[in-house]
Amino acid sequence: xxxxxxxxxxxxxxxxxxxxxxxxxxxxxxxxxxxxxxxxxxxxxxxxxxxxxxxxxxxxxxxxxxxxxxxxxxxxxxxxxxxxxxxxxxxxxxxxxxxxxxxxxxxxxxxxxxxxxxxxxxxxxxxxxxxxxxxxxxxxxxxxxxxxxxxxxxxxxxxxxxxxxxxxxxxxxxxxxxxxxxxxxxxxxxxxxxxxxxxxxxxxxxxxxxxxxxxxxxxxxxxxxxxxxxxxxxxxxxxxxxxxxxxxxxxxxxxxxxxxxxxxxxxxxxxxxxxxxxxxxxxxxxxxxxxxxxxxxxxxxxxxxxxxxxxxxxxxxxxxxxxxxxxxxxxxxxxxxxxxxxxx
Amino acid sequence: xxxxxxxxxxxxxxxxxxxxxxxxxxxxxxxxxxxxxxxxxxxxxxxxxxxxxxxxxxxxxxxxxxxxxxxxxxxxxxxxxxxxxxxxxxxxxxxxxxxxxxxxxxxxxxxxxxxxxxxxxxxxxxxxxxxxxxxxxxxxxxxxxxxxxxxxxxxxxxxxxxxxxxxxxxxxxxxxxxxxxxxxxxxxxxxxxxxxxxxxxxxxxxxxxxxxxxxxxxxxxxxxxxxxxxxxxxxxxxxxxxxxxxxxxxxxxxxxxxxxxxxxxxxxxxxxxxxxxxxxxxxxxxxxxxxxxxxxxxxxxxxxxxxxxxxxxxxxxxxxxxxxxxxxxxxxxxxxxxxxxxxx
DNA sequence: AAACGCATGGCAAGCGGTTGCCAAAAGTTG
DNA sequence: CAACTTTTGGCAACCGCTTGCCATGCGTTT
Numbered sequence: 001x002x003x004x005x006x007x008x009x010x011x012x013x014x015x016x017x018x019x020x021x022x023x024x025x026x027x028x029x030x031x032x033x034x035x036x037x038x039x040x041x042x043x044x045x046x047x048x049x050x051x052x053x054x055x056x057x058x059x060x061x062x063x064x065x066x067x068x069x070x071x072x073x074x075x076x077x078x079x080x081x082x083x084x085x086x087x088x089x090x091x092x093x094x095x096x097x098x099x100x101x102x103x104x105x106x107x108x109x110x111x112x113x114x115x116x117x118x119x120x121x122x123x124x125x126x127x128x129x130x131x132x133x134x135x136x137x138x139x140x141x142x143x144x145x146x147x148x149x150x151x152x153x154x155x156x157x158x159x160x161x162x163x164x165x166x167x168x169x170x171x172x173x174x175x176x177x178x179x180x181x182x183x184x185x186x187x188x189x190x191x192x193x194x195x196x197x198x199x200x201x202x203x204x205x206x207x208x209x210x211x212x213x214x215x216x217x218x219x220x221x222x223x224x225x226x227x228x229x230x231x232x233x234x235x236x237x238x239x240x241x242x243x244x245x246x247x248x249x250x251x252x253x254x255x256x257x258x259x260x261x262x263x264x265x266x267x268x269x270x271x272x273x274x275x276x277x278x279x280x281x282x283x284x285x286x287x288x289x290x291x292x293x294x295x296x297x298x299x300x301x302x303x304x305x306x307x308x309x310x311x312x313x314x315x316x317x318x319x320x321x322x323x324x325x326x327x328x329x330x331x332x333x334x335x336x337x338x339x340x341x342x343x344x
Numbered sequence: 345x346x347x348x349x350x351x352x353x354x355x356x357x358x359x360x361x362x363x364x365x366x367x368x369x370x371x372x373x374x375x376x377x378x379x380x381x382x383x384x385x386x387x388x389x390x391x392x393x394x395x396x397x398x399x400x401x402x403x404x405x406x407x408x409x410x411x412x413x414x415x416x417x418x419x420x421x422x423x424x425x426x427x428x429x430x431x432x433x434x435x436x437x438x439x440x441x442x443x444x445x446x447x448x449x450x451x452x453x454x455x456x457x458x459x460x461x462x463x464x465x466x467x468x469x470x471x472x473x474x475x476x477x478x479x480x481x482x483x484x485x486x487x488x489x490x491x492x493x494x495x496x497x498x499x500x501x502x503x504x505x506x507x508x509x510x511x512x513x514x515x516x517x518x519x520x521x522x523x524x525x526x527x528x529x530x531x532x533x534x535x536x537x538x539x540x541x542x543x544x545x546x547x548x549x550x551x552x553x554x555x556x557x558x559x560x561x562x563x564x565x566x567x568x569x570x571x572x573x574x575x576x577x578x579x580x581x582x583x584x585x586x587x588x589x590x591x592x593x594x595x596x597x598x599x600x601x602x603x604x605x606x607x608x609x610x611x612x613x614x615x616x617x618x619x620x621x622x623x624x625x626x627x628x629x630x631x632x633x634x635x636x637x638x639x640x641x642x643x644x645x646x647x648x649x650x651x652x653x654x655x656x657x658x659x660x661x662x663x664x665x666x667x668x669x670x671x672x673x674x675x676x677x678x679x680x681x682x683x684x685x686x687x688x
Numbered sequence: 689a690a691a692c693g694c695a696t697g698g699c700a701a702g703c704g705g706t707t708g709c710c711a712a713a714a715g716t717t718g
Numbered sequence: 719c720a721a722c723t724t725t726t727g728g729c730a731a732c733c734g735c736t737t738g739c740c741a742t743g744c745g746t747t748t
Contacts, residue, residue, distance in 0.1 A: 058704030
């Protein structure tokens with residue numbers, strides 16, 4: 001088994017032991033049709049006996065194909081990304097490749113630096129919720145194989161869940177409950193999602209005859225909830241749409257602390273249907289989407305796109321359906337109560 | 345900038361452009377002391393101008409050092425591992441290396457296969473909550489650079505949070521509330537933690553004069569909670585210790601469905617203090633530990649251990665402190681009620 | 689002034705595969 | 719049986735960087 005004295009056996013060892021040339025070994029391993037069945041069989045047996053394993057590095061050097069994909073997420077501690085990570089990991093593995101995961105901590109600089117650093121060591125990049133500008137992304141997309149999740153940029157392949165349509169669902173849900181005004185607690189300034197969502201919210205509000213206000217930006221995390229809740233309260237709205245579930249959960253907590261009833265005094269809606277959205281109190285009404293699928297599709301796009309696949313204009317933009325999960329954080333606007341004017 | 349026609353510039357390009365040998369370029373980049381300051385300055389400037397970036401693959405080939413670390417977690421969708429992943433990622437990056445994350449889906453086979461596959465492409469492995477046998481781990485530890493998280497095996501470096509001591513804290517907490525019996529809802533059969541915890545539970549129970557029962561195994565996930573809760577109920581205990589917070593949260597839900605009061609009828613304790621443990625209802629009493637730190641230390645151990653560092657017997661075993669976070673899922677045993685005999 | 693030491697930089701041999709090209713061998717065809 | 723096609727397998731040149739060893743040239747020592 002460990003013949004050769006400690007070092008891992010190479011194709012040279014296998015070739016010598018099998019009495020053939022290294023090229024034959026290489027081909028026996030990778031190009032079955034280029035070598036006689038009997039020879040191949042023999043080489044394989046010897047390789048097996050020696051405990052030979054291909055050195056991926058050496059294999060990648062000449063071709064430049066590392067069979068590795070990098071995934072960057074804006075915040076690795078946000079449960080929202082779990083689904084994405086898992087989906088991407090599965091698909092990468094299914095394609096016989098390896099996934100590298102990086103946390104960009106909401107920083108466009110860190111995104112760029114990470115890409116820089118890994119450039120040459122991976123076959124492509126998947127960025128979830130990129131904070132970079134369209135221009136920077138387009139530039140990067142021209143230089144590297146790149147796919148986006150939860151972000152659309154012309155000419156760059158992407159996979160998103162349909163949160164525009166989803167936001168419409170949210171608005172109709174709220175309208176149907178009798179709400180006449182809504183507040184959007186926005187996420188980071190550089191968040192593309194935040195911009196898109198606000199567009200749809202303000203537009204549907206007009207259509208539905210509701211008043212809509214945008215507040216923020218707030219950090220898209222539980223800790224951002226207190227300020228967001230207070231701001232919403234100050235606006236005297238009956239319905240609040242939080243940038244994501246983390247923020248929504250933080251708001252729920254603040255409302256509870258301040259004695260504001262949810263959904264009695266104010267209804268709260270989030271995005272993503274993350275772990276915990278179903279057991280916080282009250283359970284959160286939120287827009288759900290199949291993010292693991294988005295992760296899978298993004299990797300597909302990246303790996304499938306063998307050069308000829310549409311990049312540049314006409315790049316594939318996958319849009320996955322979304323659906324509103326109505327739980328207990330939204331309810332009919334209370335008949336009597338005008339607006340919650342409670343204080344701490 | 346893009347001279348050289350599309351391809352990434354190599355040290356050959358830099359050498360030619362700077363009028364020196366490639367070895368000089370290489371040294372100017374990596375061994376400042378081996379080259380004249382002026383020469384170095386010049387080479388660096390040319391490299392900069394050409395937009396040169398080291399090809400990590402080529403660099404790794406001769407040395408075998410890939411500056412990459414692989415981390416495997418038992419279940420990437422379990423929030424518990426977020427902290428570990430983030431900690432490991434930070435530390436890896438701080439060391440100028442790259443982290444690869446893999447999900448082993450609670451399968452020892454998948455662990456082994458993953459290691460097999462990445463062997464040669466990474467400098468070492470960190471396995472969190474390994475499901476492999478001690479013997480297999482020891483064997484792997486002898487062949488590869490390996491560090492464990494939440495698992496101790498003789499001769500293999502590891503970082504764990506002190507859940508033995510922590511389990512003692514839990515038991516004393518329950519005893520102080522008047523509980524005379526406790527049930528442990530065990531995790532996977534191959535979970536080392538499960539074994540350890542049960543040891544401490546049964547031992548302290550004896551010391552404290554309590555009755556202790558072990559039930560399970562249950563899948564360490566929310567979905568495992570229903571069966572676990574039912575089993576605990578059937579035992580008629582007043583206190584339940586769940587293998588982890590996921591399971592505990594699942595139990596909480598089941599108890600609520602069945603009209604069993606928590607902590608009125610039964611107290612529930614979990615492990616890990618995951619995201620959500622503070623806002624489920626009731627908020628969960630759980631054993632907290634600094635898992636991000638464990639992730640960091642594990643990577644430290646792996647990377648710091650430059651061969652000479654203790655491996656084999658005497659391998660470093662870092663133990664981080666743990667502390668009980670008492671929330672509302674535990675309370676004094678109810679005076680009147682003997683045992684909750686409620687049904688659906 | 690001869691002998692010596694040291695700083696500096698070049699040469700070239702790997703690291704472990706892949707692959708284009710060619711030659712030998714085997715199989716076909718007339 | 720000769721001429722020709724198709725397999726099959728070997729040679730050797732990369733891929734881009736590192737590094738041991740050696741040569742050069744300069745400053746130092748005696």
